[in-house]
Structures are given as structure tokens and as C-alpha cells.
Amino acid sequence: MSDKTPLWEFGDISKAYPGVLANDKVCIKLMKGSIHGLLGENGCGKSTMIKTLSGVQQPDSGKIFHNGKEVQIPGPLWARDLGIATVFQEFSIVPTLSVGENIFLGNMPRSRFGVVDWQKINSESARVLKEMDVGIQPEAITGNLSVGEQQLVEIAKAIAMDASMIILDEPTAALGEDEIEQLHQLLRGMRDRGAAILYVSHRLDEVERIVDEVTILRGGRVVSAAGETEINVSEIVSAMVGGDVGEHYPKDDNATNEVVLRANCLSTKSGVKDVTFELRRGEVLGLGGVLGSGRTEIARALFGVDRLTDGSIEIDGRPVRFRNEMEAIRAGMALVPENRKTDGLFFNFRASGNITAASLAEITKSGLLDLAAEENGTERLMQELEISAQAESKTVNFLSGGNQQKIVIARWLFSDSRILIFDEPTQGIDIGAKIAVYKLMNALTKAGKSIVLISSDHDELLAMSDRVAIVQHGAVNKVVAAKELSHDDLVRASADQFQQASKEHLVA
Template sequence: MNAPTSPPPLLRMARVSKSFPGVKALTDVTFDLRPGEVHALMGENGAGKSTLIKMLAGIHTPDEGSIEIDGRPVTIDSPNRSAELGIAVIHQELNTAPNMTVAQNLALGQEPRTAWGTLDRARMRRDAEAKLRRIGADVSPDTVIGRLSVGMQQMVEIARAVAQQARILVLDEPTAALSEAEAQRLLELVEELRESGMGLIYISHRMEEVYRLADRVSVFRDGHWIDTSDRADTTPESIVTRMVGRQLDDLYVHEPHEPGDVVLETRGLGDGAQVGPVDVRLRAGEVVGVAGLIGAGRTEFARLLFGAERARAGEIRMAGEPVRIRNPLDAVKLGIGLVPESRKEQALFLDLAVRENITVSGLGALSDLGVLRFGRIAELVRRQVESLNVRCSSPQQHVRNLSGGNQQKVVLARWLAVQPRVLLLDEPTRGVDIGAKHEIYKIIDRLAKEGVAVLMISSDLPEVLGISDRILVMRNGRLAGEFDHDEATEETVMLYATGVAGDGETDGVPDGRRAAVTKQGEAQ
């Protein structure tokens, strides 16, 4: 009697390869997904994960290899064909129509009609309520989707995928821009969808999520599949080693820096609405981390310093002298640079080359009498690309085609090229892999050693504690607490961020109260 054969996997990609001009994105990759499984894809930015899922979405087609669904070969040559095969992809850049309502987004392309051929709005609304109820999303169908948080917009996209009876759901960095509560709800939903028999491909740089959700983990590096393991048979350290191809030393780079003179100081700075009054001092050669919950005013404070928002109260001083920063050009002239929260929307010229993106803020120093000196430009760009290990086919490659980590390094290279006195970093490692994070930490450490005053905003509390010489905690647009590196703990910072300790009214905290709260945090 023949032994029973195992059913084919829900999805199988066999020896697929894909090339783009100047780069081999995937080489001979084999991957499979089972029903009722969360399969995590791990790898540095540029490892090939995005190319693989774009093949499933019908955006790219493989140059070589085959794709099977339920053991049958298929061709996925368009997003419509992908949807027909039961595949849904939730990209990092959400695919919603921001000016339309939730109900309209959920019905997009499948709008119900009345017997007279007109749009059946009542039915569309009822259908939307049912779709949202099915995944437990508490949102009105009448809300314009652009007014929702990123987390709720993701829920709407997942509701659409579930309603279309998708059997394969791909989630690409789904919690990168979510609040803690939104992230927890999304992780619970992933677990519920797995129990329903759906196969999920989960891409994340957050190891704790992978270890909570994944049944199996596949590691990619430089466009190659490295291996696939049951999650229970691996460790975070072994995953990182396979991702980067080497053993990482301590992730956080922190050697105590010797702070110099005060470079920038704010006195009662505020915008009259979300921020202020704030008193802060930044010293040369010091890394100052800024922690706080979403909505604490951290980004708005950085934008005030950079002139992207107009200050309505207080003053800014550079080297002890009052200055006026009316716009970013004023800030750049004073030696202040900003790496903003969203590199794609606020920092990069996506359809220009690496070269133009690096040099755009320093063209004056690269020209004589208004004539650009291309030899000088080429040498500067070469130095920055090598110094920051920017992985690109050439300086002429469009920055759009770089990985997230390399895009972030291009933004950093722009400011390093003009040698700022103060560098403001807003979520500098968001959406980048662990290897690129390590490199960015080394860049920050190098800048401080060279005498730059670095102000780093981050929602990753271990990151703030790991690399900062001094930590500021913001709440409700004001400074709620201030701690040296050695006295700060996660518990202490959260006590101030949530308002359990501190009053948010003053610059820093009296030493006695600070010490008492530190002991309280350590005891918890």
C-alpha cells in the first residue's frame, strides 16, 4: 500500500530570480507557505524581501523560476491576477484612497448597484459595517480614510482582503508606524487569521513580533535565500548572524562622550499650540535622546529648531547669541541639519540620483562663481558613499531604488557633507534592518566624537537608552524629565512619559525627586 502523500503547500516559489539594471535582486530563491501558518521573512534592507512580495502582488514577474498555488503553476502578471488567486499584500506605503470614506475604500472596484444601475450607498455602508465587524475594527464606514491613523487604515486594508476571501496575506512592516495599542490589536488579528486557516507572510525587523507570531522563519541575504527554520529551533542571535553574514557586537554603540560648550540653547521656546515652553541645552560632542509617547510634541519641537514651523514664543541661541530661524534655509546657514521622520515624504528626491540627493544642501561649496565643479562633486559623493557604506550600483542610481536603510544613509550623507554643528535626527532607524541600525549608531557615535551636537528622537526606548549621553522626556509639548545615561531606566522614562512622575512644567527634574523615581523604576 502506498504511503499517503503530503498535500502541496498553499504557495511555492521555486528557484525564482529577478534582475534590475545594475543589480541582481533575487537569485535562485525557493520559498513556500502552508495554510494556517505565519511565515516570517527576515533580512536586511536590500536582501530581496520586497522584490519577492512584489512578485506575489503582480508588480514584478520572475525572470526565472516558477510560482505554484496549491501545487498548480500560475502566472502572476498583474495586481488583478494576484487578487484573483487569493493573494493580498499590505505594503508599508498603504494602498488607500485618502479622500474617500472607509465604505468607499472597502467597495473600490466592486461597488454595489441598484436595479437602476446607480450606486447603492445603503448597501455599500451595510457591507462595510459587516467587513469591519468581521475583523473587530471599531471605525465608522462614513469616516474619510485619510483622517484615520495609519493603524486604522491598515485595519481597513485587512478587512478588504478578508472580505475578498484572500487565502494568502502578506504584511510588510505592519507595525512600523503604529502606536503600542494599535500594534497589539494588529498582532492579535494576525493570530486570529492564522487560526482561520489563512497563510500569512510576515515581514518585520522587530524580533519580539517574529517570536510571538512566526511558525517558521526564512532568512534572506543579498538576494539569496539562506535557510528556513522552525521558530522554536532558532534564536534571535542566530537569525541576526545569518541576516548580516557576521556576528554583530553589542547592537548599541555607546562610549561616553566628553561634551563641550553649549552650541544650541532654547529659552521658553514654543509654537503657541503643541509645543512649549521648552528650555534645552545641546553641547558639542553630545548625543541627547528624546523619548516620549506619540503626540508628546517631539517632532514638532525638532521642526521648530529647524525652522520648518514658526516659533511663537521664546528664543533660540547659538553659541550664546540669539538667532532668528524663520525657515530651514536660516537653520542650514547656522549649521543645523534635520533628518526628518519620513525620509520618502520629507527628505528624499526619489526620482533623482544618489549624487543629487547627497549634494543638494551644499551646492554653494561645490561651485565657483555659480558654476558647478563636477570633479569636486564626484569626489565628495565618492567619499560619503564609501564612508557610510551606501550600497548602490553607482552614484547615478535613482534613490527610489535603494533599500530603506541605504536611503536613510543617503539623507545622513547629505548633512555630513555640509559638516553641521547641530544634527537633529527624528526616528533615524525607523523601517531599517538591524544591520543598518548598527551602522547608523556607529555614524551617530562618530559625529559626536567629531564635536557635532546630536539630538535624536526615537520611539524605540532601548535605542534611546542605549546610545544617548543624556535623555530628555517630553509630554504634552513640554519637557517632563531629564536623565543622564547611567541613571535612566525604561521604567523611569515611562513614569515621566505617562505623567505618573514629573509635572512637565520645568526643564529637568530636581535631583532628589529624580533619584527617588529612578529607584522606584528599578524596583518595579
């Protein structure tokens, strides 16, 4: 194989579903020792292409070449044998198994007597995790890990098999800035050792930092092949949407001085420690911090998911104490959770059933659900949020990530919530859907509603917040005007947290 021969080449790959041509003669060349970005808005055909490359489904037409020789990938096991490892956006881990068992799932090493070699599983898993600089033990039960740690286990599975091609689908969706940089360093090392990496992400700022070349899809077709688009956010966005989308972070200043929520010395068993801050009417208050800093735990405490062991909450100057989420909802609060897949949606319901789930009393007559009232009550919201018309007839599992996220938000608009907690609201959605969420945030604050924003995307957090509360070890370290903070300030705060954690570990 010459240096100019692609390690992997996918020529004229086409795949159709009833009424939809998902991939239309897609061509991608992956060179040895290169990180190749596969980009495009939701529905452009990326997921279909990933499934084809990983053997999950077969193309209707087209050819696949490995080292210049045509190959077939009739299933995931064949893909693995050919050296293809895929880290899907949807986790494929088994939560009841250990980290080591998950890393070698489907490929368990065995002793000469034919039994599973547990010692090798744990030692090899420890080696991979050490190479990744991840403090996870091979014996740990995977289901007990955080979402971000589970994502790292998924990536460890790919590294353990020493793949020649690694497909990463939204690999950093659940990771903080330090974990992202850690992963990027790891990927650069794998690239330098000759691996071909196909990198799929909606976080275009990190794409700009990590990829060597990009292929951009729109409507199932390649609209920009490798080398045709300069690798910067503006050029990529223009190619993705077919024109300039304008300002990426369209922030309006709607904050007032009126305090609508006051958290006083909040503590919980889940790690919230003496948290105090104020939220003002029309304000977006960002919670900044690394993965595991306690941001989500603060959100759970505010929303009544985790009981307070100390402290108090005031809304409009009146003390409240939530024993559960329903009491928080009745007080006008809302939570858009970090993981819409497990905590935010009923996947066997259509959009209307999901939107009204928190306010069933509004569509109930004589103890029975009024389905006509449900449809009428949600139709306006679906139009205002530009939710796909498919959501009226199909269950939400058939919708794009952006539409799913807007349905979760619509639920709280239907309940007329006044204080909304957005935990990673743009995670895993494309640039167009992100801008729609940002504009919705502006509309909400203009209407006098208030937002607590949790985001691991530092640019998003700084651009869309009025003030930012720095969270470290479950406590709010300080609250600063967003315009007075920089990306470096947030990174430095994260570094300070890790340094403090290291000192505490040494003392212990």
C-alpha cells in the same frame, strides 16, 4: 487538503534582472494559521519575492501552489481573487479619498441598481476599524491622517477583503509601541482564524515576538528555511549576514556638560506646548513617546518648519529665531526627516545632487553650479559612509533604503551641521545599515556634534541615547538619564499618556 499540506507553497521561484539574479530557486511554504517571517538584508531578494507573490511581476521559473493545486498569478487582481492581500511598504492609498473609499478601492460594493453603495462602504469600514480598535472615522480624508494612521488604513484594506494570505512589508515602520502591539494582537487573531501571514520587517525584536517560523534570504537564495533557525535576534542576525555582527547598539559616551542648545517654553500651533530642555555637546538626547505624542512637532519647531507662537531657542547661549528652514541650516542645524521618501530625497537626482542640496553656495561659481566641484565634494562622504557605488551613476530611487538614508545624513555632513535632529533614522533599513548609522552617530558625537534622536524603537532609543526626554501631549514631561530608564518605563509613560487622553476626552 491535509493539515500538513501548505496553504500556499512557492517552489523554486527565480527572477532575474539585467546583471542581477534577484531570486534564485526560492522555496517558501506558508501553513494555515501561521505567521511566517521573510527576513534578510536590503538587496537580498525580499522585495522581488513579494512582488511575485502579489502578482505585480511574473517569475522567470518556478511554481505556485494553493491548497496543493498549481495556480497562476498573472496580476494583482488575480492575486486578490485568490485571497492574497499585500500591504506594501510604499503606501498605495489615494490621499484625496476617504478612509472608506481607500479600504474598498478597486472593490467597491454596489447596490442592486449598480451604483456604489456608500452606506455599506462606511458601515463595513467602521466594522473593520472597530475590529482593529482604531479610532479613525470612515469618512475622514486619508491625506489628512498621520503617517501611522495611513499605515493602519493600508492594513484595514487587507482585513476587509478577508484574505487567506496577507503579505505585510514593514507594517510597523511608522507605528509606535502601542500601535505595534495593537497590530500584533490583530494578526494573532487572524492567524488563529486560519490565515497565513507573511511578515517582512527589519525590526528583529518584534519579529522575535510575533512570528512562528522564518525563512531567511541572502543574495537571492534561501540560507535558512522554516525550522532551521531559532527565532531569536542573535540567531537571525547571524543567518542574515553570515556571521556574528557583534554588538547591535555600539554606543560611545561622548557627552559633555556644555549646553549647545536650549529650548525655553516652546509652543506652536501644531501642538507643541511649553517645551523646555537642554542639549549638550557630544550628547544624544532621545525624545521618547508614542505616535502622535508631539516628538516630530518638536523637531519641526526646532528646525523652523513650524513657527513658534511662544518661547525661544538659544544656540551657544545666543537667542535665535528661525523664520524658515534655511535660517536653521545657516545656524548649523540639520533635520533627517521621518519620511525620507516625501521629505528627504530628490528621487530624480543622483547621490551627489542630494548631498549638496542644502549647501549649493559651496559648489556655485558666478551663479552657476560647478558639477565637478559637486562630484569632488561628495566623493569622500560617499566612501566614508560606504554608500553604494551605484549612487554615482543611478538616481536614488534605484538604491536600497539603507543607502538612501545614508545619503540624507551625508547631506548634513556636507553642510557641516553641528546640531542634528534624527527622526526615525533607522526606519525601514536592515541590520547592517542600522549598525552603520549607529557608528556614524558615535563618530558625530565624538567630533563634538550633538544629536536629538526620535525613535519608536524603545531598545534603540534607550541604547543610543545619553538622556531621554519623555514627550506627552506635545510637552516634555521629564528628562532622565537613559541608563536609569527601562523598556517598561517607556511603555508605562505611553500608557499614562493614553489614560490622560481618555480622561480629557471624557471631560470634553
